[in-house]
Amino acid sequence: MRRPVRFGVALLGVVALLASAACSANQPQANDKKTIKIVYQKTDSFTALDKVFQDAKQEFEAANAGVSVDLEPIQANDDDYGTKLALAQRSPDTAPDVFYEDTFKVRSDVDAGYLLKLDALLATWDGWSAFNESAKAAGRGDDGGIYAVPLGTDTRGIWYNKQVLQKAGIPVPWQPKTWDDILTAARKMKAADPSVVPFNMYAGQATGEGTVMQGFYELLYGTASSLYSDSEKKWVVGSQGFTDSLQFLKTLYDEKLAVAPADALDPNVWKKVFGEWLPQGKMGATVEGSYAPSFWQKGGAYEWAGYAQDMGVARFPTQFGQDPGGVSMSGGWTLAVDAKTKNPDLAFKFLTTALSKKNALAFDVNDSQIAVRTDVASDPGYQAANPFVKDVSSLVGVTHYRPATADYPKISLAVQAATEAVITGKESPVEAAAEYDASVKKLVGDAKVVQK
Amino acid sequence: MAAPESLRRRSRLLPVVPSVLLLALFLLGPVLWSFYASFTNAALSGKAALNPQWIGLDNYARMLTDSVFPLSAWLTVVFVAVSAILGQNALGLVIALLMTRSGGATASLVGTAVVSSWVLPEIVAAFAAYAYFSQDGTLNQLLGMLGVRGANWLYAFPMGAVILANVWRGTAFSMLVYRAALSQVPRDISEAALMDGARGWQRLAFITLPIIRGSIATNLMLITLQTLAVFTLIWVMTAGGPSNASTTLPVLAYQEAFKLGDIGYGTAIASVLILLGMVFGAVYVRLLRGAKS
Numbered sequence: 001m002r003r004p005v006r007f008g009v010a011l012l013g014v015v016a017l018l019a020s021a022a023c024s025a026n027q028p029q030a031n032d033k034k035t036i037k038i039v040y041q042k043t044d045s046f047t048a049l050d051k052v053f054q055d056a057k058q059e060f061e062a063a064n065a066g067v068s069v070d071l072e073p074i075q076a077n078d079d080d081y082g083t084k085l086a087l088a089q090r091s092p093d094t095a096p097d098v099f100y101e102d103t104f105k106v107r108s109d110v111d112a113g114y115l116l117k118l119d120a121l122l123a124t125w126d127g128w129s130a131f132n133e134s135a136k137a138a139g140r141g142d143d144g145g146i147y148a149v150p151l152g153t154d155t156r157g158i159w160y161n162k163q164v165l166q167k168a169g170i171p172v173p174w175q176p177k178t179w180d181d182i183l184t185a186a187r188k189m190k191a192a193d194p195s196v197v198p199f200n201m202y203a204g205q206a207t208g209e210g211t212v213m214q215g216f217y218e219l220l221y222g223t224a225s226s227l228y229s230d231s232e233k234k235w236v237v238g239s240q241g242f243t244d245s246l247q248f249l250k251t252l253y254d255e256k257l258a259v260a261p262a263d264a265l266d267p268n269v270w271k272k273v274f275g276e277w278l279p280q281g282k283m284g285a286t287v288e289g290s291y292a293p294s295f296w297q298k299g300g301a302y303e304w305a306g307y308a309q310d311m312g313v314a315r316f317p318t319q320f321g322q323d324p325g326g327v328s329m330s331g332g333w334t335l336a337v338d339a340k341t342k343n344p345d346l347a348f349k350f351l352t353t354a355l356s357k358k359n360a361l362a363f364d365v366n367d368s369q370i371a372v373r374t375d376v377a378s379d380p381g382y383q384a385a386n387p388f389v390k391d392v393s394s395l396v397g398v399t400h401y402r403p404a405t406a407d408y409p410k411i412s413l414a415v416q417a418a419t420e421a422v423i424t425g426k427e428s429p430v431e432a433a434a435e436y437d438a439s440v441k442k443l444v445g446d447a448k449v450v451q452k
Numbered sequence: 453m454a455a456p457e458s459l460r461r462r463s464r465l466l467p468v469v470p471s472v473l474l475l476a477l478f479l480l481g482p483v484l485w486s487f488y489a490s491f492t493n494a495a496l497s498g499k500a501a502l503n504p505q506w507i508g509l510d511n512y513a514r515m516l517t518d519s520v521f522p523l524s525a526w527l528t529v530v531f532v533a534v535s536a537i538l539g540q541n542a543l544g545l546v547i548a549l550l551m552t553r554s555g556g557a558t559a560s561l562v563g564t565a566v567v568s569s570w571v572l573p574e575i576v577a578a579f580a581a582y583a584y585f586s587q588d589g590t591l592n593q594l595l596g597m598l599g600v601r602g603a604n605w606l607y608a609f610p611m612g613a614v615i616l617a618n619v620w621r622g623t624a625f626s627m628l629v630y631r632a633a634l635s636q637v638p639r640d641i642s643e644a645a646l647m648d649g650a651r652g653w654q655r656l657a658f659i660t661l662p663i664i665r666g667s668i669a670t671n672l673m674l675i676t677l678q679t680l681a682v683f684t685l686i687w688v689m690t691a692g693g694p695s696n697a698s699t700t701l702p703v704l705a706y707q708e709a710f711k712l713g714d715i716g717y718g719t720a721i722a723s724v725l726i727l728l729g730m731v732f733g734a735v736y737v738r739l740l741r742g743a744k745s
Contacts (some may be wrong), residue, residue, distance in 0.1 A: 086713065111499040112502050114497070205693065261694075265694045406499065413711075417695075
């Protein structure tokens with residue numbers, strides 16, 4: 001009898017404590033001080049945005065007395081960040097006022113009612129005219145309104161280690177013209193030094209969007225096929241290009257020209273690519289984003305003084321060298337205001353502070369982003385940020401964007417599953433493509449697919 | 453006389469009222485919500501996040517055509533059967549039996565070694581198991597010293613690795629339960645059997661095991677429910693891969709609900725998991741009743 005009593009008393013204590021905590025949490029709202037909450041991503045290797053927000057917070061609080069800015073970084077990878085953000089947005093109690101949003105989620109989150117339409121507010125901001133037109137489209141919803149403002153964009157190309165290529169007798173600067181050129185060069189590197197990984201492309205579900213953005217789409221968009229038909233607004237199934245792309249991955253992995261499948265299925269493989277294999281000359285080339293120098297430059301996660309001399313960038317070629325002669329993929333992140341915010345004007349004002357020319361320049365330089373503000377792009381500080389700014393910016397000419405519909409994340413996972421099945425040898429490219437077609441039909445329905 | 457008596461009995465329940473309320477609020481509430489959500493197309497993003505629609509049994513019908521779900525359900529059953537019912541349960545019993553025969557020092561040494569894996573928080577135990585089985589991990593380094601080149605265990609034998617890890621982590625619980633149960637077995641009965649000429653294994657099978665049958669059923673129920681819900685261990689070690697080769701139902705539910713944002717389908721899988729737990733629970737409760745009568 002004594003035990004339950006004591007237990008009950010303990011519980012009462014807990015309840016009382018919770019109740020008092022709830023009361024104290026309510027107190028700040030009693031007086032007139034306003035708080036806006038900012039949610040964004042921060043990791044060990046991604047602190048550029050945190051720095052921008054710290055600076056913007058100081059500027060903003062100095063300019064707006066009585067308003068405090070509450071920075072709430074989420075420590076997670078891209079996938080988990082998106083999940084945590086979406087969970088917070090489901091309730092007005094936890095929703096942020098301003099948040100960091102991946103461009104490919106904008107449309108789907110507009111449908112979900114998470115994003116505030118910014119057109120009226122943007123009309124009052126003179127900074128908006130400095131954004132280039134294609135970048136403005138990154139935050140556009142299906143209804144044509146603007147819901148998010150881009151921080152920067154990126155492109156993807158082949159990053160190669162000149163020394164590894166030269167050892168294999170491949171002249172640098174290197175520019176493969178076709179898929180076969182890549183295989184030929186990779187085989188030469190393997191022959192010259194069997195211990196190097198000649199040419200890496202991500203594959204499998206562990207690397208998530210990295211698998212498709214820095215891998216499969218460079219292949220697929222360089223064939224005559226595509227993932228999605230923009231004109232018909234339907235997903236493409238049964239295309240030769242899809243099977244060919246899988247076949248290319250199979251060749252890379254079967255001939256051990258890429259990393260071992262077990263490494264490819266390690267979600268942290270990219271850390272080894274940036275931190276060990278490329279700097280140590282154990283990898284010939286990899287398909288990666290324009291942000292690659294942000295890891296190697298001073299203050300980056302994997303500082304490497306020699307990267308400017310040792311590394312080179314090449315366009316990823318089309319399948320047979322057909323026009324336009326190269327492929328790149330672009331994404332990028334934006335800032336958006338939550339539709340549930342109680343202070344839309346203040347939230348938007350903070351957004352413009354964070355995206356001012358000064359702050360955008362700092363972010364684009366520190367994170368090796370491609371500028372979306374024309375005044376930043378023409379700034380000498382931006383152009384001198386790293387030796388590759390010109391190369392990766394030129395890839396904008398051959399770049400593609402993901403079909404960012406609400407169905408896209410599931411389709412992307414189906415693509416990742418197909419690459420995983422092929423590189424692990426579980427299925428042939430033809431079988432994996434057939435399974436992809438079947439999953440797409442199941443995911444979006446027969447009415448939203450087109451056979452090509 | 454009857455009225456004060458029932459009042460007294462009811463007032464005895466008073467101290468548990470707060471815990472019952474808290475359980476209802478934080479355990480039953482989410483379970484009921486999850487059950488409700490499994491009949492909708494609730495999602496993390498897109499139109500369905502704004503206005504979830506009632507879609508009846510569609511999520512459950514989808515399981516039948518889903519290529520991953522049957523595999524995942526099967527892997528869950530294998531995981532529970534091999535790592536809990538066979539592994540933890542049998543190993544725990546064997547260790548407990550051996551400890552009753554060994555000296556105090558050996559017993560306490562073995563007990564400490566076994567229990568140390570159990571007192572670790574699940575995430576720490578999971579990283580320890582990952583560090584043991586991974587490509588450059590402890591196991592392969594030990595094998596390397598013997599001149600054997602070990603496989604990449606988490607990639608080549610993902611289910612084997614997570615099953616062993618779960619046995620390593622959970623055996624302590626069964627061992628503790630059985631140590632307590634064995635200490636309750638009256639010595640005079642086994643001694644009588646010894647006098648009748650029963651061999652060791654006969655005494656175990658006909659005397660000891662029937663006496664501790666109740667404890668066996670309780671233990672099986674607890675470790676089964678625990679193992680059904682194992683998530684962190686698998687997520688850290690293999691994340692369900694490669695190619696879903698270690699995706700048990702909790703991992704699948706997480707992937708569908710949070711990685712793909714399909715809350716409706718994820719909660720439907722979770723509901724199936726709850727039903728599975730209830731079936732196991734019902735079987736063990738019957739066993740317990742049989743043991744008592």
